Amino acid sequence: MWHQISNELITMAKHTAFDATENTDLLELYDEMIKGLQSKLNPIKYAIVTILVSRQHKDIEASITFLDEASKRLDGKRDAQFLCRIAQAEKKLNLGQHHDCLQILAEVKDKIESQSDVDPKVIASLAESFASYYRRKDDQENFYKASLQFLAYTPVTDLTGDEKKQWSIKMGMAVLLGKNIFNIAELLDKELLQSLVGTDFEWLYDLLQALGRGQIQ
DSSP states (O other): OHHHHHHHHHHHHTOGGGGSTTOOHHHHHHHHTGGGGTTTSOHHHHHHHHHHHHTTOSSHHHHHHHHHHHHHHTTTOHHHHHHHHHHHHHHHHHTTOHHHHHHHHHHHHHHHHTOSSOOHHHHHHHHHHHHHHHHHTTOHHHHHHHHHHHHHTSOGGGSOHHHHHHHHHHHHHHHHHOTTOOOOHHHHTSGGGGGGTTSTTHHHHHHHHHHHHTOOO
């Protein structure tokens, strides 16, 4: 039942109850049980659980080390190691180390492009991290492109209602603010935008639809 256990661990590790400032329950569970299961669990799922648990390190540098140690335990598990490396780049971005973040992402991107049969979750994770980087740099055009790639490799059913809304708002604003974003048909075709209907951002949905149809008036 390793498959079921790994799914339960992912669901549990995502729970917001573990976001409390002084909570270290996930770290304790990881040290006592999860850490030694790398040979039993699916490597991708093991990496996902590890990344979720890493947020309980209040010191970001400690979190980066935590991910590095997990990556070493996953020796030979290429895609799982990619996920850990991408997560380290995200931590670097949170530290304000933009150059280091981009360097790691570029390194992983080069390796992925030279490989075949890379897990879609890895490509989605890389695209999401690139999107975070470009958003931090106010690069609307590249943020939009990276976001489209993220959505192309992420089933809409994997996103919560709030996540759908946030992606729709960010991408919609990128369309309005980006100087060189003209073709928005791919975004308009996505069910994702429906998350704006009935919210305070329904105006954005209506505006994007009008732009897509060329209804300037």
